[in-house]
Amino acid sequence: MNEKNNITMHLPKKTVTRSPAISFILPVYNVADYIPRCVESITGQITLDYEILLVDDGSTDDSGTICDELANSNEHIHAIHKPNGGLASARNYGLDHASGKYIFFVDSDDYLASDITQSLERLLSGPSYDIIKFDYLQNISSKQHRITSSVPSGVISDEAGKRKLICEALNNEHTFVLSAWSYIYRRKFIENEQLRFVSEREIGSEDFPFTLEAFLVARSILVIHEPLYVYDLRDGSLTSTYRTNIPEKYAKLYQLLKRYYHQHVGDEYDQSLREFYIWSTYGLCSTLEYRLHNKWGRTMKQASQAMKHLFNLPDFRQAILEHDCHGDSIKRKILITIMRHRWEWLLSSFYACKQQLGRLLHQ
Template identity: 45%
Template structure:
């Protein structure tokens, strides 16, 4: 069983998928599986997914009818074999050596959730988004500090799925899934709010490990 299940929801991202895929494959850590969840793409992404799976036995493809981002993430979770879940948006990419940093923290502190910071391109400039201090938070500090910060300024806090790693057993035991973005305006906020309420331990890293384009 791999330590990480990396799930990529895919819908018409043919021009970006290989960049994302290569940022994962070229890491200096390799105990992971990649689940490419093709959400009914019609731009050639489906064929590209199949091609990538032929190159590496760790890559598995799930083809499904279009249901949206949340449905694709949930579908990937059903098939994940790893101890931890990492949802990555397939038009973004991850920092070099980030998986090794993530895994070292997971093994050291065994959190239900690991949160990290990220880079974002704004007006042609690369900026680091950061609102939290590194550390390990446990109840009641999770509610008193983390959730309070998220409610005060969601954008600065970064309540996105792709800036978190989740323990698989934690998600399944608490029956945590994404509500469709076609029903609510911010599926990531609702999912993470529920997850934080259920978590006993959350590890926060100040380091930016993800590129949001």
Template identity: 35%
Template sequence: MAEVSMIVPVYQVEKYIAQCIESVLNQTFQDFELILIDDGSKDQSGRICDLYAAKDDRILVIHTENRGAAAARNVGLDHASGRYITFLDGDDYLDEHMIARLYEEIVDSEYDMVVCDFLNLLPDEEDNFIVHLQEKTVNGREVLEHLKNERNYGLWTIVWNKIYKREVLENLRFPDGKYFEDEFFSNQLYLNSNQIHVIPDVLCYHRVLASSTMNTQKIENYLDLLDALQERLDIYFKYDYSEDEIYKVLIFLLDPFTKCVRAKFSGTNKKRVEQTRRFIKIVSRRLMGKNLSFVKKSSLVIIGLFPDLMYRIAIRFRSQLEKFL
């Protein structure tokens, strides 16, 4: 049994998967298993994985039909044997000390997970950036209620810049068949988490490709994001989270909602949009009874009646509105 299980969904990344695998094999920490889930790739990605597995018995390759990253990660979780779990995307790669540093912080500690900084590699190298984390310890509620709502480049939603105690993920799985699967997963993850330690080390290199999933989302995929954000709002009400944070998430919801309204869906998709419209109206009414500023309460009247119109107005006058909201 390995100390650390590294789970990597692999799909159509023949250009990058070798570097990804090599970055794991070259870790200074060597007590790991590498689980590669070939998610029905039609290029040479699966074959490349098999070639590496033939040379190193710490590598397990599982070939599946194409079902998406969520299903692939779930397959990896079902096969993982390590005391600690990490994730990596097939087109990303690690600093050689990543597993060692994260393991050093989490082993024999009270932390449920440890989080590190990462470098975003964009198509134009001049646009590359890191988040600039500060070392600190937080709890799951603080992350879900506050930190996820700050500008953080997805830091608290992504799964591949963290190491997790196995017990934290024991009863968690990614929602099969959903887009924005990390949003759903993180909702439950932080409800299950106590102490979380953050270190400033830049240990992961994440490629933001022009062809990446986030950059090529179909409009109908945003219907799943609507569901994930509604789930988060339900959690906020259930656990009596801050009304100002509830308001923030409601505002976040207006962006994908407006995209879906403009798409003029029919059938089931149209019903999902209308269900979200009703949900927005209900949340707006509930927030009206909370301790919010006069400006926010006034905006809720318009949001409840005309949510997509309110969003278009807000975008047009964003710089002025931010001073008040």
């Protein structure tokens, strides 16, 4: 079945005929309790010409109905209904129908920070930038924390500055945010470079290649230290289901990034890409298997087998054997040694002891 033939669109007649300054693309899937809050964070404060594209990705709850109601109530809001295809698919359909000068991806269970109107007006009415990177606020257990980028504020438009930014992103994979919602993109830049999201069902993360490819081909990147977005880390919003085949999916991600970077700049970033692949894959897999295996009803034995599988995967094995440990922390050097020698029993024993100690301390 052709997915495009099953799309329905609710596009009210607009009184504003020129292209809006910004398009907000909101993928929607079974988040009926959160969509109104997200949309209100935009309509309640943005004074620029704008449009909101609500891309209902085959929701099975009331999300689709809510999208239509919101579209009926505001000429700036459009509802698009499509068969379920995942987050990447929903964002791509939003891009296909967006008409704004800039694109702002907003996850529909998050929302914009308050009092950002002046910041957006200043950013979007000034010089044009391919990418605008900003800070954000993180909600955890009703407490809000500001997350500031490690990259200095200012304009990056030369190759040396861009190389520093890309290496920062690749070498600090746990602290450098690559999520699409933490950037504003110039739409013509996305179109000219033919940037699109690759399905997270294939490569594990739709954000990583989109952002890292955009960095490489951007001519101008503005970094600001202003929080424009609220990331709502609610219970169940992450790691709510066990993710299968992560080693294989991240190997595909690694090969995709290598091909793209080789096509544009050769092997200049090979070491950084390899480091990104090793630590992003190990970090996610170790979290799922060692720390959260009980959440899925899995035993430590099953977790151990999954990690052994990772250490034996050809792409991962080649990466850790080729990795240059110079400059690594002691912790990372130890982990690389363990993975090279396939001493998974050391890791599983460590985490088992750590969990047992935690239980004893909380008795």
